[in-house]
Amino acid sequence: MAYDDILQRLRAAEAAHGRPAGSVKLIAVSKVQPDARVEAVLQAGHRLFGENYVQEAQGKWPAFRDTFGKVEVHLIGPLQTNKAKPALQLFDAIHTLDRTSLAQRLARLAQEAGRCPDLFVQVNTGEEPQKAGILPTDADAFIAAARALDLPVIGAMCIPPEDEDPAPHFAHLARIAERNGLPHLSMGMSADFETAIAHGATHVRVGSALFGARGY
Ligand SMILES: *Cc1c(COP(=O)(O)O)cnc(C)c1O
Numbered sequence: 001m002a003y004d005d006i007l008q009r010l011r012a013a014e015a016a017h018g019r020p021a022g023s024v025k026l027i028a029v030s031k032v033q034p035d036a037r038v039e040a041v042l043q044a045g046h047r048l049f050g051e052n053y054v055q056e057a058q059g060k061w062p063a064f065r066d067t068f069g070k071v072e073v074h075l076i077g078p079l080q081t082n083k084a085k086p087a088l089q090l091f092d093a094i095h096t097l098d099r100t101s102l103a104q105r106l107a108r109l110a111q112e113a114g115r116c117p118d119l120f121v122q123v124n125t126g127e128e129p130q131k132a133g134i135l136p137t138d139a140d141a142f143i144a145a146a147r148a149l150d151l152p153v154i155g156a157m158c159i160p161p162e163d164e165d166p167a168p169h170f171a172h173l174a175r176i177a178e179r180n181g182l183p184h185l186s187m188g189m190s191a192d193f194e195t196a197i198a199h200g201a202t203h204v205r206v207g208s209a210l211f212g213a214r215g216y
Helices: 002-016 035-043 054-068 081-090 100-113 136-148 167-179 193-198
Strands: 025-029 048-051 072-075 093-097 118-122 153-157 184-186 203-206
Touching: 002 025, 002 193, 035 054, 048 054, 054 072, 054 081, 072 081, 081 100, 093 100, 093 153, 100 136, 118 136, 136 153, 136 167, 153 167, 167 184, 167 193, 184 203, 193 203
Parallel strands: 025 048, 025 203, 048 072, 072 093, 093 118, 118 153, 153 184
Antiparallel strands: none
């Protein structure tokens, strides 16, 4: 199945770029995919998934976790501040920390709950006006502010502009993570995950290449 194929390509890219075997995690992006496709990947033994929408994930993952046991689910889509509470309860990691108001809300909720998902700061490396994410020039200060709130910031995430070579964007994100001491890099999707691995990705987010096209 496509799953085995993607895993094989991922392992080959690790080897080709001098990355230790198993150092890159495959996030299977299951947003708007039919349950049967998701179940097939769970049956194959995969236990790390990505979702874009809080409500969709709430409707899907409690039941899958009942059936398949512990499954790690990461939020990779934008998070509205008013959905922060259910997001904190449901997800093991949030890849889209992108503004101060959200950082403050998560910090308060995390204190109440006594736990917090791992956080990635989303950086708008292409400086696209319509895209979420901290501007590269503001990233260092934002990461410092999030840490000052005691938030567990472990990495950086980006979505390069669709019509550009992603490699410079991956390299830029890697530099931002490096100088801020962030060990994890969430970058690379179906079309470019091998390039992202070449630039140090620790988490690649692969949807359509794994599950098939999304029928919206
Ligand atoms: C949908 C989505 C993906 C997966 O995209 P594919 O091109 O289907 O692999 C990865 N990252 C984010 C943030 C997404 O929204």
